[in-house]
Amino acid sequence: MNGIKIITIVGARPQFVKAAAVSRAVAEFNRKETPITLNERIVHTGQHYDENMSKVFFDQLHIPRPDVNLKVGSGPHGRQTGAILEKLETVLTETKPDWVLIYGDTNSTLAGVLAAVKLHIPVAHVEAGLRSYNRRMPEEINRIVADRLSTLLLCPTPTAVSNLAEEGITEGVHNVGDVMYDSVLFNAELARKKSDIMQTLKLQPNSYYLATIHRAENTDDPDRLNSIAQAFEQIDMPIILPMHPRTRGKIGDANLFLPSQPSRTHPRHRHQSKNRLASPILIEPVTYLDMLTLEANARIILTDSGGVQKEAYWFEKPCVTLRDETEWVELVQAGCNRVVGADTQKIVEAVDEFEQAGCLLPANRPTDLYGDGHSAEKIIALLK
Numbered sequence: 001m002n003g004i005k006i007i008t009i010v011g012a013r014p015q016f017v018k019a020a021a022v023s024r025a026v027a028e029f030n031r032k033e034t035p036i037t038l039n040e041r042i043v044h045t046g047q048h049y050d051e052n053m054s055k056v057f058f059d060q061l062h063i064p065r066p067d068v069n070l071k072v073g074s075g076p077h078g079r080q081t082g083a084i085l086e087k088l089e090t091v092l093t094e095t096k097p098d099w100v101l102i103y104g105d106t107n108s109t110l111a112g113v114l115a116a117v118k119l120h121i122p123v124a125h126v127e128a129g130l131r132s133y134n135r136r137m138p139e140e141i142n143r144i145v146a147d148r149l150s151t152l153l154l155c156p157t158p159t160a161v162s163n164l165a166e167e168g169i170t171e172g173v174h175n176v177g178d179v180m181y182d183s184v185l186f187n188a189e190l191a192r193k194k195s196d197i198m199q200t201l202k203l204q205p206n207s208y209y210l211a212t213i214h215r216a217e218n219t220d221d222p223d224r225l226n227s228i229a230q231a232f233e234q235i236d237m238p239i240i241l242p243m244h245p246r247t248r249g250k251i252g253d254a255n256l257f258l259p260s261q262p263s264r265t266h267p268r269h270r271h272q273s274k275n276r277l278a279s280p281i282l283i284e285p286v287t288y289l290d291m292l293t294l295e296a297n298a299r300i301i302l303t304d305s306g307g308v309q310k311e312a313y314w315f316e317k318p319c320v321t322l323r324d325e326t327e328w329v330e331l332v333q334a335g336c337n338r339v340v341g342a343d344t345q346k347i348v349e350a351v352d353e354f355e356q357a358g359c360l361l362p363a364n365r366p367t368d369l370y371g372d373g374h375s376a377e378k379i380i381a382l383l384k
């Protein structure tokens, strides 16, 4: 029997969600009687390592256990990327795969593509072709390099295909749809049955907003973080905020969002709490099934996450994007997403406008922006 050896490189939370869809399709493919077997091995770079940022996803989504964990941990970009690169080189030299599969735009993606191409191993990039056209974002640099060096460019949207064409990249480019959609379709019903997050947090459907913040451009800029915090304080609706570990540190440093446990000694708190209507409910990062449940039951979603913007659309929730631009431009064109940056007033206005529309998405929006939910199968057909 012929085997195709694939090394999948993952390291950060959204990559576990994406890789889960493809690994599941690999297992299904291997169950069928075909002359070819796909032999997938997973390498975890260790970029994310907290249990609730990593292990819970492998457990809940039944992702095969990583064969190797490089355990690089956190650090500045050069150190983190360099550490992954060095360790991956050894793994790839020993395993000699036919394909290296990389996802998205993290430092693990960048190190993955560099390690592989220098060893002349072809790379397939899942979520190729996205652009924010903002080179101050570390993710933009990572994507540009990954796309330039990959052999197979697996795009989630026609926009991604045309972004690549504008850069002269046309060979090996395929619109396969979005693997995150495969994941949502597979897990939404499971989430409904298994997640008890609504009961745990004592939430009623449609009675809260859901927010996430983790982008460096927001967390590492005290003015932007403060401006978002001010908007949240003016919004008269409970906001559930599962906090990325990066954000927890920054919020602590800036003493934001704390008025729900007021400190009498901190002058800023006294000032901030004057006109405060509500304060976000800060919780630990939640599991994927809990996150899908929180999304499915929210009135509006406010986020700077890439994945969460699309999940909002799939659950038919209006999305307020806390960034200055988005890669997922089709959501904005369809009237499902408003990109407002970190501007307090614009955030509050966008929420008000969605409320005035009954928190309903435009009835005439396209419903197939990200493919048909069979992206992983298309990826496998191409690798084969």
Ligand code: UD1
Residues within 6 Å of the ligand: 012, 013, 014, 047, 048, 049, 050, 053, 074, 075, 105, 106, 107, 108, 138, 139, 214, 216, 244, 245, 246, 247, 249, 306
């Ligand atoms: C990374 C990706 C970003 C992606 C995000 C998904 C890069 C450049 N950025 O950002 O594109 O949207 O993952 O969540 O690759 N930390 C912990 N525990 C963990 C992980 C991180 O405490 O398990 C803290 C550390 O203080 C660390 C900080 O979070 O320094 C940032 O982590 P890092 O992986 O460098 O970047 P993210 O912000 O997670």
Ligand code: UDP
Residues within 6 Å of the ligand: 013, 014, 017, 212, 214, 242, 243, 284, 285, 286, 287, 288, 289, 291, 292, 304, 305, 306, 307, 308, 311
């Ligand atoms: N997610 C999760 N728990 C959380 C926050 C996010 O399971 O507390 C999931 C979310 O549903 C989506 C993915 O993580 O599938 C998005 O990851 P993140 O926002 O960290 O990264 P991005 O998509 O911005 O790169």
